[in-house]
Amino acid sequence: MKANTEAELGLAALGMGNYAVAEAHFRKALTAEPKDVHALMGMGILYQNTGQVTKAREMYEAILAIRPDASQQFVVWNTNNTRPVSEIASLNLALLESSGVAAGAKNGASGSPAGVAGAPTVAAMMGRAAPGAAVDASAPGVPSAPVMSVLSEGDTNIVTRFRIMRSLRDEGLITGEEYAKRRQANLGALLPLTSPPPAAGLDRPVPSNEQVAGRLRAIGRALEMRAMTVSQHAAERGIILDALMASAPVAVANPGQPPKGLMEAADAVRRLEALQAEGLVSSDEHARERAAIERALQAMPSAKPAAQTADAGGAATADKTASAPAAKGKGPQPAVHLASYKSRAAADRGWTELKRAHKDLLSALSAEVTTINLGPKGTFYRLNAGPLVDRNGAADLCGKLKRRRQYCEPTFLSGG
Structure with missing residues (x-):
């Protein structure tokens, strides 16, 4: 019972991207019960998400060696839908053998059950890549040079997510209503002074538009061929979109702060102009954010020290x-x-x-x-x-x- 509890705590932490906490729980679970397939699965997903391919393969192979029967199910993230542990282990192992998660998202899944069973591998794709993972600048959905030239790596990842969401809408893979809701909930990532804070983690590396769109099409075909149920399709689709850009963030980023000097204000204006040039913010949104930057700039000479009651810029x-x-x-x-x-x-x-x-x-x-x-x-x-x-x-x-x-x-x- 203790091992199961530790495994469940580890899976919960893994789902939130808290790898250090998740690993500690999985190790405790496996110390108590080395054949706990849920802990082995969680550890395998953690290693796969962080690029430790050899260790991930060892975890999946250990699960298959145990030969868990069909009653040993793995819960698809945050839903009541489950799939056999051995099935998910086999899929993830196959993806590792075929050059990893990205290749699996791009090339795998023609609608067969094996191609859509592993919801955890979708989570591995979305915003939980290994630290330092690079954005594929040759793939569709990556910002063009005018934006990238004035953005940090984290901001570039944020912009990529908004471009992918827009592309998914234009391709008919999400509805206009879905796009609007998710964009509005995370607009603070683009307009930090005039919008509420977005979901935490949008600055993490993100797959290309081709990978995300391909995965959505694959599970759509699987649904048409009855290789997965409506509820399973909805669950996996929700995982993909929430990992890309959550519509109701559970954890939010830190609130945006006004620029603290002339150079920061100039950088903020250049960034804003680039976002408008890319069509990522509207004219009205641009005007409101620009006005907020200018107000912060005007307030700088009389700004109070941080130790007093006014926040940076007196705002x-x-x-x-x-x-x-x-x-x-x-x-x-x-x-x-x-x-x-x-x-x-x-x-x-x-x-x-x-x-x-x-x-x-x-x-x-x-x-x-x-x-x-x-x-x-x-x-x-x-x-x-x-x-x-x-x-x-x-x-x-x-x-x-x-x-x-x-x-x-x-x-x-x-x-x-």
């Missing part, structure tokens, strides 16, 4: 409350900003999870939650951790966390 107020005993010392102390949440309870849970996932870096720090009122955007709870020796220490810690794909920016604790 928001903060009511600081500590979630851990305040560090000794007076005045603001160097710290790091790790995440933002929609509730205090979520921020407290987030700190527990982050401290567990990055124990070697965060165990000696204390948490402080800062309540930020962003007006129309709503209230958010920023999770900061510290104190650190100095600003350089905060920057160094952020560098280490970012290499683990954890958001981090230097900031200050309120002190006392």
Whole structure:
């Protein structure tokens, strides 16, 4: 029972992209029961998603060696639909043998059951690629040079997702209503000053338009041929689209902040102009965001220090409350900003999870939650951790966390 519980916790963490937490649960499950096929499957998917092909193959081969019968089912992500564990292991192993998930999405699935059974391999495609994975610049749906020349790698991945969604709409693979809903829910990724925060993780590497569209067509053919049920098709289709751009994000990114200087403001304007040139934002959206950038620029000379009640640019107020005993010392102390949440309870849970996932870096720090009122955007709870020796220490810690794909920016604790 303990092993099953650990495996389930691992699968839940894996579904949210928390690989370090997921791996810890899977290892506990396999220590208690080496033949737990759900833990083996979860570990195989984790290795496959992070590009560790040899280890992934070992997990799938172990499942097949156990020969689980048809009663051993694997739950398709966040639904009640299940498929035999051995079937999914066979499919994922076949995809690895045929050059991996991307090749499977591009070439596999002609409507046969084996081609559509592995919903976890779809999750492996969508936004959970190995760290450092490159965007296929030759594939359809990748931004053209004018946009890419002014965007960071993370922004380029965001733009790619919006272009893919638009292409799927134009090809009739999603409806106009679906496109509008998903775009609106994540518009903050393009227009951070005038739209609510988008789903977290949109800056992760993303497959090409050809891969996503090909997978949607494949499961559509499978449905027509009755190789999968309507509910199975809906579940897998939902996984693909939610991983690309969630319509109702469970976890949101940090709220967008006004530019902090003339150069940042100029970069923001160039980025905005490029987005409009690509047709990714409308004239009205462009005008509102441009006005917000200009207001931030005008406010810069009179902006209040971060230690006072005004947020950067004077655009928001903060009511600081500590979630851990305040560090000794007076005045603001160097710290790091790790995440933002929609509730205090979520921020407290987030700190527990982050401290567990990055124990070697965060165990000696204390948490402080800062309540930020962003007006129309709503209230958010920023999770900061510290104190650190100095600003350089905060920057160094952020560098280490970012290499683990954890958001981090230097900031200050309120002190006392």
